[in-house]
Amino acid sequence: MKFGADYYPEQWTPNDWKEDLRIMKDMGLSVVRLAEFSWALVEPKEGLFDFSFWDKILDLVGKFEMQAILGTPTATFPPWLAQKHPEVMQIRDGITRIIGTRRQACFSSPKFKKAAERLVTEMAKALGRHPALISWQIDNEIGHEGSDIDHSPTSLIAFRSWLKKKYKTLKVLNETWGSVFWGIVFDDWNQIPIPGPHVSANFNPSMIQDFYRFQSDTVVDFVRMQAQILRKLSPGRTLTTNLYPSPFLPVIDMAELFRNLDYVSWDNYPTWGEQQEPFPHPFVSVMHQYNRGLKNRSFTVMEQISGFQGHEVLGYLPAPGQTQLWMKQAIAQGADQILFFRYRTARYGQEQLCYGILDHDKVLTERYFELQKGIAEILPYAQDFASEPFPAEVAVLHDIDNARNFKHQPVSSGLKFSPVPFAQVGYDLEMATWFAGLDILNVNTHFLPAGETDFFKYKVLVLPLYSMIEEAVVKKLEEYVSAGGTLVLGYRSGAKDKNGWMLDSPIPGPFRKMAGISVRKFEAVGEEPVKFRFRVLPGTCSKICEILEPETAEVWATYTDNKKFYKGKPVITHNRFGKGSVVYVGASLHPISFMLLYRRILRNAGVGFSFYGPNVEKIFRSGKEKNYEIYLNHSRKSVFAGWKRLKPFEVRIIPRRKS
Amino acid sequence: MKFGADYYPEQWTPNDWKEDLRIMKDMGLSVVRLAEFSWALVEPKEGLFDFSFWDKILDLVGKFEMQAILGTPTATFPPWLAQKHPEVMQIRDGITRIIGTRRQACFSSPKFKKAAERLVTEMAKALGRHPALISWQIDNEIGHEGSDIDHSPTSLIAFRSWLKKKYKTLKVLNETWGSVFWGIVFDDWNQIPIPGPHVSANFNPSMIQDFYRFQSDTVVDFVRMQAQILRKLSPGRTLTTNLYPSPFLPVIDMAELFRNLDYVSWDNYPTWGEQQEPFPHPFVSVMHQYNRGLKNRSFTVMEQISGFQGHEVLGYLPAPGQTQLWMKQAIAQGADQILFFRYRTARYGQEQLCYGILDHDKVLTERYFELQKGIAEILPYAQDFASEPFPAEVAVLHDIDNARNFKHQPVSSGLKFSPVPFAQVGYDLEMATWFAGLDILNVNTHFLPAGETDFFKYKVLVLPLYSMIEEAVVKKLEEYVSAGGTLVLGYRSGAKDKNGWMLDSPIPGPFRKMAGISVRKFEAVGEEPVKFRFRVLPGTCSKICEILEPETAEVWATYTDNKKFYKGKPVITHNRFGKGSVVYVGASLHPISFMLLYRRILRNAGVGFSFYGPNVEKIFRSGKEKNYEIYLNHSRKSVFAGWKRLKPFEVRIIPRRKS
Amino acid sequence: MKFGADYYPEQWTPNDWKEDLRIMKDMGLSVVRLAEFSWALVEPKEGLFDFSFWDKILDLVGKFEMQAILGTPTATFPPWLAQKHPEVMQIRDGITRIIGTRRQACFSSPKFKKAAERLVTEMAKALGRHPALISWQIDNEIGHEGSDIDHSPTSLIAFRSWLKKKYKTLKVLNETWGSVFWGIVFDDWNQIPIPGPHVSANFNPSMIQDFYRFQSDTVVDFVRMQAQILRKLSPGRTLTTNLYPSPFLPVIDMAELFRNLDYVSWDNYPTWGEQQEPFPHPFVSVMHQYNRGLKNRSFTVMEQISGFQGHEVLGYLPAPGQTQLWMKQAIAQGADQILFFRYRTARYGQEQLCYGILDHDKVLTERYFELQKGIAEILPYAQDFASEPFPAEVAVLHDIDNARNFKHQPVSSGLKFSPVPFAQVGYDLEMATWFAGLDILNVNTHFLPAGETDFFKYKVLVLPLYSMIEEAVVKKLEEYVSAGGTLVLGYRSGAKDKNGWMLDSPIPGPFRKMAGISVRKFEAVGEEPVKFRFRVLPGTCSKICEILEPETAEVWATYTDNKKFYKGKPVITHNRFGKGSVVYVGASLHPISFMLLYRRILRNAGVGFSFYGPNVEKIFRSGKEKNYEIYLNHSRKSVFAGWKRLKPFEVRIIPRRKS
Secondary structure (H helix, E strand, O other), rough: EEEEEEEOHOOOOOOHHHHHHHHHHHOOOOEEOOOOOOOHHOEEOOEEEEOOOHHHHHHHHHHOEEEEEEEEOOOOOOOHHHHHHHHHEEEEOOOOOOOOOOOOOOOOOOHHHHHHHHHHHHHHHHHHOOOOOEEOOOOOOOOOOOOOOOOOHHHHHHHHHHHHHHHHOHHHHHHOOOOOOOHOOOOOOOHOOOOOOOOOOOOOOOHHHHHHHHHHHHHHHHHHHHHHHHHOOOOOHHHHEEOOOOOOOOOHHHHHHHHHHOOOOOEEEOOOOOOOOOOOHHHHHHHHHHHHHHHHOEEEEEOOOOOOOOOEEEEOOOOOEEEEHHHHHHHHHOOEEEEEEEEEEEOOOOOOOOOOOOOOOOOHHHHHHHHHHHHHHHHHHHHHHHHOHHHHEEEEEEEEHHHHHHHHOOHHHOOOOOHHHHHHHHHHHHHHHHHHHHHHHOOOOOEEHHHOOOHHHHHHHOOOOOEEOOHHHHHHHHHHHHOOEEEEEEEEOOOOOOOOOOOOHHHHHHHHHHHHHHEEEEEEEEEEEEEEEEEEEEEEEEEEEEEEEOOOEEEEEOOOOOOOOHHHHEEEEEEEOOOOEEEEOOOOOOHHHHHHHHHHHHHHHHOOOOOOOOOOOEEEOOOOEEEEEEEEEEOOEEEEEOOOOEOOOOEEEEEEEEO | OEEEEEEEHHHEEEEEEEHHHHHHHOOOOEEEEEEOHHHHHHHHEEEEEHHHHHHHHHHHHHHOOOEEEOOOOOOOHHHHHHHOHHHEEEEEEEEEEEEEEEEOOOOOOOOHHHHHHHHHHHHHHHHHHOOOOOEEOOOOOOOOOOOOOOOOHHHHHHHHHHHHHHHOOOHHHHHOOOOOHHHHOOOOHHHHHOOOOOOOOOOOOHHHHHHHHHHHHHHHHHHHHHHHHHHHHOOEEEEOOEEEOOOOOOOOOOHHHHHHHOOOOOEEEOOOOOOOOOOOHHHHHHHHHHHHHHOOOOEEEEEEEOOOOOEEEEOOOOOOOOOHHHHHHHOOOOEEEEEEEEEOOOOOOOOOOEEOOOOOOOOOOHHHHHHHHHHHHHHHHHHOOOOOOOOOEEEEEEEHHHHHHHOOOOEEEHHOOOOOOOOOHHHHHHHHHHHHHOOOOOOOOOEEEEOOOOHEEEEHHEEOOOOOOOOHHHHHHHHHOOOOOOEEEEEEOOOOOOOEEEEEOOOHHHHHHHHHEEEEEEEEEEEEEEEEEEEEEEEEEEEEEEEEEEEOOOOEEEOOOOOOOOOOOOOEEEEEEEOOEEEEEEEEEEEEHHHHHHHHHHHHHOOOOOOOOOOOEEEEEEEEEEEEEEEEOOOOOOOOEEEEEOOOOOOEEEEEEOO | OOOEEEEEHOOOOHHHHHHHHHHHHHHHOOOOEEOOOOOHOOOOOOOOOOOOHHHHHHHHHHOOHHHHHEEEEOOOOHHHHHHHHHHHEEOOOOOOOOOOOOOOOOOOOOHHHHHHHHHHHHHHHHHHHOOOEEEEEOOOOOOOOOOOOOOOOHHHHHHHHHHHHOOOOOOHHHHHHHHHHHHHHOOOOHHOOOOOOOOOOOOHHHHHHHHHHHHHHHHHHHHHHHHHHHHOOOOOEEEOOEEOOOOOOOOOHHHHHHHHOOOEEEOOOOOOOOOOOOOOHHHHHHHHHHHHHOOOOEEEEEEOOEEEEOOOOOOOOOOOOOOHHHHHHHHHHOEEEEEEEEEEOOOOOOOOOOOOOOOOOOOHHHHHHHHHHHHHHHHHHHHHHOOOOOOOOOOEEEEEHHHHHHHHOOOHHHHHHOOOOOOOOOHHHHHHHHHHHHOOOOOEEEEEEEOOOHHHOEEEEEEOOOEEEHHHHHHHHHHHHHOOEEEEEEOOOOOOOOOOEEEOOOEOOHHHHHHHHHEEEEEEEEEEEEEEOOOOEEEEEEEEEEEEOOOOOOEEEOOOOOOOOOOEEEEEEEEEEEEEEEEEEOEEEEEHHHHHHHHHHHHHHHOEEEEOOEEEEEEEHHHHHHEEEEEEEOOOEEEEEEOEOOOOOOOEEEEEEEO
16 A cells, blocks of 8 residues: 655756655655656657756656656657657547647657657656566556547548448448438448548447447557557556546447556546536446456555646635545555645646645645645554455446447436536446445445456446447356346346347347346436336336336336326336346336345345445455545535544544454 | 329348239228438439439339339449539538438539539430329438538538629628628638637628528529429429428428429328337427428328337337328328338338338237228228318418528527437427417318418417518518407517518507507526416416507516516517407417417407316318318327327217218 | 717618707717718728718718717628638637627727728728817727737747747747646647647636637727827827626726827627526626726716517617616716617617617607606706716725636636626626625726726725735735725635746635634635625625635634535734724625625715615716716616605705815
8 A cells, every 4th residue: 555646846846845745754655646747748859868857857756765656758748749740639520639738649649659669669768677677567547538538530531441341341330320320331441431520410329339339449548558568668657548537338448558567547526627526436436346347456546636626717615625525435445555636836837726735835734744644644544455356246247339339329317427428427427326336325335347347256236337248248248147146137227239230129229138128118308307116115217218118027116297198107127047047127226226126136135235324335345454434525524434433534443353 | 182102112121022013002091102311322323324223113013013213323423423513512511421321511612503403304304204204302301410501612612602692792781781790891702711610709690691502592493403304304293392290390491492392291200219109199290390380281191100219219109099190190290101210121221210111020010010000991981082282270380481580590509409400490490389379279270381471361470489581471461460360479479670680669560550469578597487377377478578559459478486576577468450350379388278379369359178187189181072080199098189098099070961 | 078879871871860860960960970880881891991981970970069989890891802801700608709790899909900900991081180089989898898809820820929929939838828737738839739728728828818808908909099090190090999798707807908098988888688587786787887987987888778678589688767767876886977778769770679868760859858858857967977087985996807817717606707708707796796896885996907907096805815915915905904995805815826826825815814814714615605604694695706715804704504515714804903903704694694795894984975765866976066876767667865856767966065
């Protein structure tokens, strides 16, 4: 278990450096992340490299017996590169990303890739064996701020090559996409457009799905290229890249991205910008579990909120005690290394309102002392459990191809959500909601990519929105249930194949026998609540309301809404299949209904749970020496968790002997 | 009376075709619409034509003793055309419509027109005399999805030519537009811009009006060009084009468009996309009457909702019984041919969520049986009345130049309504509201282009928002009223001339004597309700509140709103003129107030009406053999219409002997 | 005191002119503003000038013993200029401003500047000594409709030159901007971009601040260039330019703009377009005071609302009596010349819905008679006081650099407000709110540029949002307070320097000692109301909530909001400093709370105030002969101001002997 800070010595004076490291060390920090925006500093003119600045800083870090993570600074590039090769710029929805902000790079650009390759090579040569260096962060928040989609001509050319490689002939491409539809049959690879801005009707969904896959492959390749250089020239150092918040279910296949890297890291901001409230705590937990799940082991928070952040606009101010709580929650949910963003608040630049541990001056803040104390409190326990496996009998499964599919085809307006114009994360939010119902019941829960999970390790698997199916997964799930597992399926299950074609069978397609139902009719009700009854308990659901037709299943819940003609029809069913069972949930439930449903499922499956109100989270961890019950009070009031009284924002860790 | 389906054999396998036609035939269908998106299929490379696919399909259609309507497939074009001539692409608000969606064609492009001409010629030659072919649909939903406005350079060049033809000299153009205003005086035709995207202040309203007229002429010409080819090469076949939903009062002069065609057809979707409720039934009826009125005779529904539709997002699910109701409503309001969209749901492409009669598989659905039964029920009656004239003593009159004018100059925010960014249909909605008040009183009502109507056939004419006047129409109306007719005028009447100049007289301009009032002051209140009293009954109005100054008129209603300084001033007046009378309505009334006002007007004019609540529609039709009273229950509950109890979504047809 | 009208003889016939001037004269008008959109009229072809039209009009004006203000017609240019030099066009957010609207000129364009220079020279030569000419209005509403920001390539080139002139070397620029941040270090002037449209993260705030300053300088230079020509060729005529509504705190430094001109003028529309209510009266007053304050003396309203206005859409209709009230309010707040917009309503062009004194016809309207009477009523008094100084013991201070800063970095969403896409005027609105609290207490209040004000003339200075400090101003304020003045500071005081760097000291930076507090923590609460208590009185605040840490200050108000952890912490403090005192207000108060706070401050400072409810405004003026108490009833109901009963919209002027 390590703690550290994100440090920008280049933004301060040489007089500051030693003092800064001393202040960090006193706080309990031993790691600094450096250099991730310093391309212009180390290559001020094309081909003219000078890493002496960072060499000096690394020496100093070593002198303080601290360690460094170096960022490869490819997240912005120097103006000279853009001036020489305008094609290195991304274009998004008609706007060319010009010099002056960040994340402008077109990942398909040969010129950009070559420049990045040379830079990383030189940097690895110059600094890669420095004794203070322990790890590399490749790029920074790759894909963030909409940079996972690139509509530039350079991207288009690469997209065509990618398609050529995938489909070999246009005949296969036309057949796979169904180009006969609306008569958009390609007879030259150069006719293929980029599915970008359009006035009205959108592009073929199969094409958009491929475009997203292409964008993902391009980014993954770019990271892999850097990883290969670093492996060679900086032996013994671990590799990662830091995912942006929320890193959730984007266009990029993050599990694939990390295949060539050693550990996952991400940037955790429970509140940011003009948010008026922090995310509900289960949403922070599911983000941790998403990152934990990518390699199914402990991870790093590369940027952990330490202050109060935003670019032009700010919002919620974390209350005293809340910042240390979020730090401890990260550890409880699987982090074994935390770096705070950022050591001191920048006086200039786009982040001059991104408050770090210290303010613009260098006076020690309340936050400094709060985190110092928090580190001291958790360290003894964290050293025992933080790097150990996170125990769980339940997993919620996500799938990148379905994430992509629902981004361009949400089916219900309730599955659309665009917090910023360039992101559509309704699916992500829905997945988080399915996870939250378990988190609130204090059930340790994994959140894993469906295609890479060993199902047999879990008593209960929850697989919502698994619309675009992979046959191998379906088959494995069938074996899992047959052998006694409990599978929870959600609406839209089994609707499509990997080419984006609707199956010529009703929902839930290949799950029909397992689930013991079929779906001939559904309504897309948006955010409108529709009433139903689960046993004797009334509840509401929304987004999509499927009318389930039980074949072998028993009915667990029915619609009761007078406004709907399907009042009396089933919405949740349960089916015995082999030694196991399948619960099918035909709508998106209100969180309270989710909780009630999960209680029944967990009880049937023999998984323990508890409930201490909406503000308490309880997590179980197993250390090398002991087991731990960790109670987190996410509220500004004292609350009871059973007999325990937790103070505001208190995190209580109760060690138990291992049995 | 015929029934059919929109069929896409190219999206299925040869093995399906016979089975498909058999299934249709069993359902009661005898017509298929084919080929309207198949340009790439029949001309896979430039100049290489192959119509054998459709020849085979037509043979099969003939074998089943069914008939075919062929679409000329100009609504999308093959990628090779765009690749060779990028100028064939439309541009809308800065976005070039590229290959991959539909409706991209620049109708001003000589290259596009030439390619389309050649295609239609070849298609007519190859298939035009096939015995199974009965009719042609030219293009598909022409002008839909914002394609009625084209900001491309090619469009600009054509606009300048159009202006040159209209105005001959720039002097006349400058004078007509009032170019001296803001000093935008043109001294070269090439200086004239396209009135497209602008940062702030808009273009000259006279110019925009001309631009809309130019766009309309361009589309009308394109359809006429195709019609001329088909007349020549496919003798004996009727011609139409299908208007998109809602086809209402757009930029294109649809009456002009159909002048060269044989019958009107349109696509009827009472619910679509993420709509959470279907349109109120009077809005569906006014759309039928709009289409009926374009040629003032029976029409075809080329795409009639049969399932549950949307592109990326869905909404309201039609209830059991509702789909057959909508089909029967179409017939009652004037359709004598209905094709359902679509036979089977596409598995791929942008319409994979556009559910048709059958789902993605080929199992016969509830909808199939519902429509089969519905057809059988109505056919005996429909065969008698469907193609006969639709009797009406009342007409609501619309006018394309006023539609255009209110699109770019709505005067009140209450007359703006943009369901999608590229459409502004506040005026259309307002016209529908004026119609709805009559529909709800079960008065058979025509909805007709003001300039083409024989006024003397009606007891009551309703002419709302007739702001931009045509002198000939005013004169004819004067004669009509003098001779005993009843004319209902709305706010903003008689404000402008055809050049877009405000008249130098107060509203209602040339109607002043007829209406017996003048208007010196008005307020634009947006959606805010303003109170008034009509006789003893309180009501509300909105959008625009004119303060009427009676000269010879009597006051029927006055404002009563304490918030307004014009409390006590007249809002509705009635004036005797010759043997007739003119009612002037100075505001947009709440639907209930409209109903109350119409009751008085109808009673005075000796037109019968009834009211069975908001969900019942009653229509009178006159057949060759008998007369019919048709009762439609548009609700999911049983209701009473007088002594008759109508079941949910029931359509009851009561034949009466002709007197 | 003069009255006049904006007159467009070019839009009417020669037969109208004499009659028009007669009608104006009869109404009490003696001035006409002419020609400001007539470039195309006077230079129909490049280099071909003909001013005979205006010469004739000026003769006529002289004959009627009236006077004329001529506009230099550079606010639109003729199509031939755009055709010849497309680079004269502005580009804003990706949209090129083309011919057909107005305000298209790129002020950085040498071609445009040269054409404008030649035009103004010729116009001044031709008309500059006409006896009827008394004054020039340079351009029209310069910077309006978003034209103060230009993203064109021509603008970019000029921006680089401006930077070169300011910074001399890129080293200095890079250091000043903090280019090391995100590694955007420039090594060639041509690498510098325009801070225009961006997908996500914005440009460096120091750069944006400079870009705004550059845009301001460019416009100021353009006006200066015209002024120099006119001074030379039209001696003895006064110079102005008319600011657009609201002219408030824009990107352009208006105080600088007027330095070379003789008097300020602006366009006053208390209601415009689709506004459903007029601005609250204090907002109209603060706009008058803003304009008065730019030169700290009487000003002209160049366009005073006389009718009912909007382009495509209208809204609130001024009630009878309200138009004369607004005219009198303008005089009471400092105008000594008023021209009504416009004499007669245009029949064509973009302003055909901009109703003037007369309607489209030439019948004398109610408005005509109302204004005629209003002029006659106020003239005797206005002639005594209108051109005299406006007495005030209190001033609210604004600062253009802070206006710019909060436009691109509002800190709180509560300080963002975009009534149109191209304007962000949250700061302006907030400044108006701080002023309104004084206006409602009937305290004569100046509204002045902080950098140009003689502080010692005032008992109370209110300086809100003074975030970006100028050291000289801080020093002068220190002297002012030391000597006994009362200074009211607002939240975010003293946060930044002029380069846009955050100071390395906590808020309020250099004001810390004066204010006796420091701020370590604040929350940005947007529009959410947060409770506090000022003495015994509860109130709410919003936008930003600073937690004040008193050092020498006493606490005047504390947060009381249970939802907030800072409940009990100070929000308003008061500090004695030298002989004076400083009140620090750590949040944006609700108007009622502002009023209560100001009452205490004014009482302490010995400034008189009164309160007659939200609709009465009382202003004190001092004439050459007498003093005046002016009472304005801004409501449609009778109200009491003490013992005086004011009729609806009445303005009562009570002369008092000078003591």
